[in-house]
Amino acid sequence: MGFTxxxxxxxxxxxxxxxxxxxxxxxxxxxxxxxxxxxxxTGTYSRFRQQLGRSILLGLExxxxxxxxxxxxxxxxxxxxxxxxLIVIIRTFLSFSLELEITGRWPWQTAxxxxxxxxx
Numbered sequence: 435m436g437f438t439x440x441x442x443x444x445x446x447x448x449x450x451x452x453x454x455x456x457x458x459x460x461x462x463x464x465x466x467x468x469x470x471x472x473x474x475x476t477g478t479y480s481r482f483r484q485q486l487g488r489s490i491l492l493g494l495e496x497x498x499x500x501x502x503x504x505x506x507x508x509x510x511x512x513x514x515x516x517x518x519x520l521i522v523i524i525r526t527f528l529s530f531s532l533e534l535e536i537t538g539r540w541p542w543q544t545a546x547x548x549x550x551x552x553x554x
Contacts, residue, residue, distance in 0.1 A: 437507075438507075438508060441503065441504075441507045441508055442508065444503060445500045445503050445504045445508070446500075448496050448497070448499050448500035448503065449496075449497065449500045451496050452493045452494070452495075452496030452497035452499075452500065453493065453497075454493075455489055455492050455493040455496060456489055456490055456492075456493035458489070459485065459486065459488065459489020459490070459492070459493070460486055460489060462485065462489070463482050463485035463486040463489065464482075466481070466482070466485060467479075467481070467482040467485075483535065483536070484536050487532045487533075487535055487536040488536065490532060491529055491532050491533070491536075494525050494528060494529055494532075495529075497525070498521070498522060498525050501518055501521055501522070502518065502522075505517075505518040529541075
């Protein structure tokens with residue numbers, strides 16, 4: 435087994451972990467939401483969105499790691515690097531958007547500043 439085959443296995447592992455993280459996270463968020471709905475607690479929807487968003491973010495990070503490993507170790511051509519750059523830009527935009535949805539602030543804002551900017 436050569437270097438390329440080992441890297442391919444690692445990349446497939448990261449891809450699988452990324453997808454599994456999103457699927458398992460979504461299922462766990464659904465189960466938690468169903469439990470809180472049955473007990474009639476408030477804030478179920480916002481907690482569900484936060485849990486789902488966090489699992490998507492973590493899954494995206496793992497998928498980006500797989501793409502980086504694949505591009506750098508297996509196919510380091512100019513075309514593959516440009517495609518990787520585009521993928522990273524799109525996923526970064528998605529991550530920032532999800533972070534804003536989950537926390538109500540941009541990733542670079544501190545919690546205190548975001549709370550001060552929020553109208554009462």
